[in-house]
Amino acid sequence: MRTVGVEEELLLVDAESGDPRALSTAVLALAERRAEGESVFESELHDQQLEFATEPRSAMGDLAEEILRWRAEAAHSAAEAGAAVAALATSPLPVSPSIGEGERYRWLAERFGLTAQEQLTCGCHVHVSVESDEEGVAVLDRVRPWLPVLLALSANSPFWQGQDTSYDSYRSRVWGRWPSAGPVEIFGSADRYHEQVRTLVGTGVLRDEGMIYFDARLSHRYPTVEFRVADVCLDPADPVLLATLARGLVETAARAWRAGEPPEPVPVSALRMAAWQAARSGTGGRLLHPLTLRPEPAGDVLQALLAHVRDALEDSGDLASADKALRDVLTRGTGARTQRELLAGSDSLRTVVTECAARTRG
Template sequence: MADIPTLGVEEEFLLVDPASGAPVARNRDVAARAAERGVDLQLELTSCQVETATDVVETTDDLRGQLVHLRHTAAEAADQAGARLLAVGLPPTLPHEFPVTDTERYRDIGERFGMIAHEQGICGCHVHVAVPDRDAAIHVSNRLRPWLPALLALTANSAIYRNADTGHASWRSVLWARWPSAGPPPHFESAAEYDAAVQVLCDAGVMRDDGMVYWDVRPSANFPTVEVRVADVPATVAETVVFAALVRGAVMTALDDERSGEPIQPLAPYVLKAAQWKAAREGIDGDGIDLETHGTAPALELLAALTERVRPALEAAGDYPLVTAGLATVAELGNGATRQRRAWARRHDVDDVVAAAAAATLETR
């Protein structure tokens, strides 16, 4: 097993009105107040969102500490700005609008892509893992494709949207797929082939720039990393840490497989698309598609199989006990989508969903 790569995590959060739970356009105010506390929040496409980013870290213990600090600082800044911070993939309540953040780039995206951009409020989680170079990032991306549905099922956190149960654990991923450059990435032979494909999409006006490569895995445009962005923002810090640990283990395993010349599993695009939809529909509470057999199996079994597949990497990083314990907790208590539905079932009142999401956002265990 090679040296343990560093990692970093970006989490996107929704800002809502404390009384109504409706999204509120206060990201600039929240970011300014967070800056007074020494935390730099990024502005997202819609002005009801902010994003945090950890430093580059070596251990999941360090990652956990940073995530707790960033979530609590962002929540305090939101509270001072008259908003509430939620770790949810989509707004549980019915928004009046999703105003686009007033920057030149975001205004242009809003004009070019219309309602796809204006019906956003979509919050995800992105894990960066260090890789040797961009070609390595492409080879890792190819090898991660079969594992993306299981990772989506694990992090699904957008079951309740616009005052209704969507019937999907991750409705975020269904809406996100409307972007022409979203979803599981194609198989590329090299970084040069990837760059050529991105240029074609930009020249065609399908993307404004390479920052709009929204595939679930991509080589980072700004860092020497591969970026895995398949997830809803998880409900809790603990779930984010488990997700990040699994992603790093999967990247390490992919790098080792590439070095040893392990063949890549053939994967028909229609099967991968079906598995992705199945994961969005069922989350961890139902079945997923086993991409080796094309049969179905409980999502938790598929996650267990992924964990065992990358176990040598997890053990090398010291993360195997953390991941197995975290998955056991998720199996017992559910993930974000499970929590949302449990809250919704009490009275079919979205206020319960918002309250449960707000509590989970700041949960530290």
């Protein structure tokens, strides 16, 4: 059974007004004290963010429990600092983000200017274990067409600087400003993958391998494939669904590789179209089908994804729960829909943020 881990980035906000608060240093110190020096929380590029990472898990129930636990712990530590945490991929309210402390963050701010300054975005990263770099690159080559579907499932960033962007995932549009972000070509081998990474770092545009921001990549820290395409999700059930589908995609791709089946030769330009469509409409409209690249109802494309990974999910015992979770998302919508419904009911973006913080706290 492949293990799965999830990293979530959370927004630090004022508990009453909903305004983003630059309190990561204080919250991290409080979290470390609460955990007696072994905190799972880390800083991010901006002081208005907090990140945690789960342990590698084989059972999705264990992963779900851990996500709930660390969201609650983050909320407790933030409350001690006079703030709250919200699982929002962008701030609905206007904000002037502040860059965090440390040489790396200062380098990013100087090197990338406004692009770095405006990157107050919160994502969800899913790590799935692989046996080798060769298997990992074979997986990357074969999951490419399905990554926009994961983006649509996670869409949770309709607002930016106080405005409705008309996108369900505007975070992905902002994140795409980094020079190494987005979909990539088929590599064919681990050697070619690593050669490409060395070439990109060698240009001097990127500081190091940690800035390889592909939609999915080999982790430079763990023996995993890291899916980086998703927004942080408002409903805590959704990162579990993402992890379930990501593991199914990895196992399905690895089996195809071992069977000698080649990856689908989808051009990067078409993948960019599919990612744009997923960011624009989420699960509420049409998506580009990964195999035909033609627009189809989102529900049909989600069912195509489930069918694609069905055998792997049956073998891991996750098929029934994944099927139910997919139907739940289609019924209630993603975080983007929830945020817009909250705004429609209150006519206040501040209420949107404070209600989402309450839901994050659980």
